[in-house]
Amino acid sequence: MSQLEDLNRAMAYIEEHLDGTVDMDVLARIAVCSKYQLQRMFPYLTGVTLPEYIRRRAMTRAAQDLRATDTKVVDVALRYGYDSPTAFARAFRRVHGASPNDARRP
Template sequence: MNYDACIKKSIEYIEHNLDKKIELKELADKVFLSKYYFHKVFHTVVGEPVGEYIRKRRLMKAANELICTEDKIVDIALKYQFSSQEAFTKAFKKLYGMPPRQFRRNRMNAIQPSMAA
């Protein structure tokens, strides 16, 4: 079995569904692997666990929306499946080294995570 193709397919699915709830079982089922084995293969191929990958991608999309829209931070947080603005702010600050409000104020040109991650 070509695991690179399986992971590519699952990443495409993740990218198209970042604003929806994504279950590990759902991803594994799409590529005909068990949850355990899919998680193991994904981590090996991508270099990080599935959940961490999804969280980072959601935060990157949210960062783009912070810069490109005037949407409320809480609305962006909820759109990308964070349970609250506080949970979003904590995760965002961990990845980008500053809270979303400051990030938006600074209007950063490049959406690159800091080395704090």
């Protein structure tokens, strides 16, 4: 398998585990490299660090959930691995520049 295919499989793993369960050891194994190599290589390929990429993808998915459903903000926060709605709201605002409640408005 090529390196590109390995990285695509790693990206698919990230997408499946945006709920805060990304295991870096598993991710590195899927990418067929060490955790160190993965964390050094990832910013060169994407322009952001691996943890930042995961955080942004989770917040994007959370925004989609908020827009598409009537699920409470606290439930969306828990789904994406946040223990408190306050921490979730802070992270959401950092990524999107608006509160989770603002994301619901048309």
